[in-house]
Amino acid sequence: QVQLVESGGGVVRPGGSLRLSCAASGFTFSSYAMHWVRQAPGKGLEWVAVMSYHGIHKYYADSVEGRLAISRDNSKNTVYLEVNRLIPEDTAVYYCARDSLGGDPKWFWFDLWGQGTPVTVFS
């Protein structure tokens, strides 16, 4: 079954860190760039990070630059997002999503999503 399953979300105090995971199955994970997209309560979707299929290139949204770190382990079919120095504005459901076409990131569309993992920054 082709799917993405996120995990690792939770309630964290401001300044804390979390490591989110996204496990892929049913397709050749190592052929696709993988993204993280988040949705804050009552807001629209916001793209935050992507890693290329081979793990060499990574790109971040300006709004999170320096606080997020994306990584992947193609042997485990998993992409990760480490969120550091959390602030209340990071409260959101975090989704991983597959890039539209194989290879390097294109951002053209996202053809497979997970169900998301919630992160709450709460003091």
Add this chain to the structure above:
Amino acid sequence: QSALTQPASMSASPGQSITISCTGTSSDVGTYNLVSWYQHHPGKAPKLIIYEVSNRPSGVSNRFSGSKSGNTASLTISGLQAEDEADYHCCSYAGSINYVVFGGGTKLTVL
């Protein structure tokens, strides 16, 4: 504030048609034919229903159609069904600096 503007909510009756607009700028929607739409039932994974403005992925009902005029893209759902009640998000490629932008989402209620 989202980069693309969508109505926050819309409603219609079963069997009717509805069109959701998505307004961007000449830096995204107006320049690139890379608008996509996602259907999202709360608590589930978002689902791609339209890509490249008007293309439907395999398995998506032909009741969903997309179009674009200038800086505004549109998603039309015909013959509304109860299961169409969901949030709909538009998205556009925005070039090599901003990469991608989303709309604020439209909550569709099927009365």
